[in-house]
Amino acid sequence: MRIDIFTLFPAMFFSALQESILKRAQQRGLLTLIVHSIRDYALDRHQMTDDLPYGGGEGMILKPEPIFRAVRSVLGQATAPVILLTPQGRPLKSALVQELAQQPRLLLICGHYEGVDERVRRYLVTDEISIGDYVLTGGELAAMVLVDAVARFIPGVLGAAESAHHDSYASGLLEGPQYTRPLVFENWAVPEVLVSGNHARIARWKRTMALQRTLERRPDLLEGVMLTGEDVEILKQFHRPMDEPDAME
Numbered sequence: 001m002r003i004d005i006f007t008l009f010p011a012m013f014f015s016a017l018q019e020s021i022l023k024r025a026q027q028r029g030l031l032t033l034i035v036h037s038i039r040d041y042a043l044d045r046h047q048m049t050d051d052l053p054y055g056g057g058e059g060m061i062l063k064p065e066p067i068f069r070a071v072r073s074v075l076g077q078a079t080a081p082v083i084l085l086t087p088q089g090r091p092l093k094s095a096l097v098q099e100l101a102q103q104p105r106l107l108l109i110c111g112h113y114e115g116v117d118e119r120v121r122r123y124l125v126t127d128e129i130s131i132g133d134y135v136l137t138g139g140e141l142a143a144m145v146l147v148d149a150v151a152r153f154i155p156g157v158l159g160a161a162e163s164a165h166h167d168s169y170a171s172g173l174l175e176g177p178q179y180t181r182p183l184v185f186e187n188w189a190v191p192e193v194l195v196s197g198n199h200a201r202i203a204r205w206k207r208t209m210a211l212q213r214t215l216e217r218r219p220d221l222l223e224g225v226m227l228t229g230e231d232v233e234i235l236k237q238f239h240r241p242m243d244e245p246d247a248m249e
């Protein structure tokens with residue numbers, strides 16, 4: 001997959017995208033990340049990329065010309081989603097991450113200051129995405145979050161090709177507790193079931209823990225999960241709504 005990122009602050013991306021799994025993905029040719037400086041496409045002598053808002057108001061607005069020029073010159077005759085990172089966008093959820101991971105190519109535009117000229121949204125961008133209900137100083141960190149989350153779903157990027165699909169959110173459930181050595185740390189032992197060697201029991205325990213954790217922390221997620229009959233029985237153990245007669249015992 002190729003991702004072109006358009007930003008006023010290219011240096012922000014250098015270390016963040018050059019470590020660990022993303023570094024390895026690029027070395028293996030699974031992911032190509034190209035960061036473009038919007039300023040390089042500014043037309044005027046002073047390379048101005050922002051200007052005052054028409055009609056007055058706070059702050060500066062990103063000008064349309066450098067962004068249109070940058071995207072058009074990089075995209076040429078090709079077509080690909082052109083995504084603006086903005087708090088006004090569609091929320092980035094796991095389903096959208098997985099959808100984006102199917103694309104051979106993405107273009108990401110990082111907004112900054114008070115916003116971008118509306119003509120960028122209307123006539124250049126194909127999607128607007130938000131990473132959460134808070135306002136960042138710019139779209140750069142949001143673009144990095146998107147790249148990182150999407151990269152995990154490119155086949156081969158993670159150690160075992162399938163592992164992203166078992167994670168929290170991809171399965172619809174939060175993952176249960178995980179342990180590694182030592183078996184006993186400061187008197188706290190690893191649950192006995194995990195060292196029992198009984199794979200069916202371990203699988204059942206893991207599913208139970210995932211269901212319990214999701215119910216406790218993010219019950220809203222359960223609505224989107226295909227639950228088996230056994231799952232429903234497990235959930236009943238933990239969940240006793242107040243309006244059920246035996247809930248008051």
Ligand code: ADE
Nearest residue numbers: 085086087130131136142
């Ligand atoms: N730019 C500023 N805040 C943002 C957010 N929450 N998501 C995406 N882009 C942003």
